[in-house]
Amino acid sequence: MSDDIERLLAEVNKTTSGGSSGGSAKNTPAKKSRGEVESAKSAGGRLAFAVVAAAFLGVLGFVFGLFMPFFGTIETGGGAAFGAFLTALVAGPPRWFSS
Numbered sequence: 001m002s003d004d005i006e007r008l009l010a011e012v013n014k015t016t017s018g019g020s021s022g023g024s025a026k027n028t029p030a031k032k033s034r035g036e037v038e039s040a041k042s043a044g045g046r047l048a049f050a051v052v053a054a055a056f057l058g059v060l061g062f063v064f065g066l067f068m069p070f071f072g073t074i075e076t077g078g079g080a081a082f083g084a085f086l087t088a089l090v091a092g093p094p095r096w097f098s099s
């Protein structure tokens with residue numbers, strides 16, 4: 001699959017550079033080893049991001065519940081934490097979290 005991507009990038013580069021067939025070294029994509037890719041994926045962690053998101057939004061939900069007359073603080077904070085945990089667990093961490 002990466003060969004297809006590299007071939008497509010080479011065609012785009014050839015088209016945008018005016019049709020010259022020689023590609024320079026700075027325009028070729030860098031290849032990463034499998035270890036670098038795996039360490040980049042596991043550096044932040046899906047579960048760690050979900051816990052941080054749940055804690056942060058749980059506190060915000062608790063504070064929001066202080067100002068709402070019909071909702072309790074514990075229910076609002078718990079619901080926000082539970083929803084944030086599930087959403088972050090399914091969506092996964094953004095790129096900035098693992099770098």
